[in-house]
Amino acid sequence: MAGRHGQYPPELRERAVRLVAECRADHDSEWDAMRSVAQKLGIGTTETVRKWVRRAEVDAGARPGVTSEESAELRRLKAEVKELRRANEILRAAAGFFAAELDRPHRSL
Template identity: 55%
Template sequence: MASPSSHPVELRKRAVRMVVEVRGDHPNESAALKAVAQKLGIGSAETLRNWVKRDEIDFGRRPGTTTEESVQIKAMKKGIAELKRANDISNTTAKRSAELSPS
């Protein structure tokens, strides 16, 4: 997953709204993205394209993994890793106990 944006959330939301509003005023989406990025001082139209794509996914207008689902997946992966470590410790302890106990 990408690192957190250095741009404030409100700027990102505003930029996405602006792209949606001005799409019809430009020959294509790239031109709209470039115009809004320049107007708001966003370094790259590609950054803005990613924000628009993320917004479309989060609101179900485009297929993909939503931000909320990504957070849940990350938490589940962390939980699984913790369970694996606990299981490994338990297995190692049981093995050592078996090796040390007299037969």
């Protein structure tokens, strides 16, 4: 079940973050707590749990950074800008084509 982003269900991520917060005091360091939670839940690497914890801290406002919601909005807006630029290129090409057609002398029937 370990691997790239998206392979772990959101419930497992939330549970891991919650467990790290709950057992921090029982370990010598936050990293030890994360390692313990990763092992207990069968998560591939401690680094995966660390990223989830940091993301949760940013989303909660406890750590500076771009929240998940802001990141999703940025992705959506970038995709929209890309599509609009593509549409503008198509319109520019069409306008050039029709302008050339208007300038061309037409034969009478």
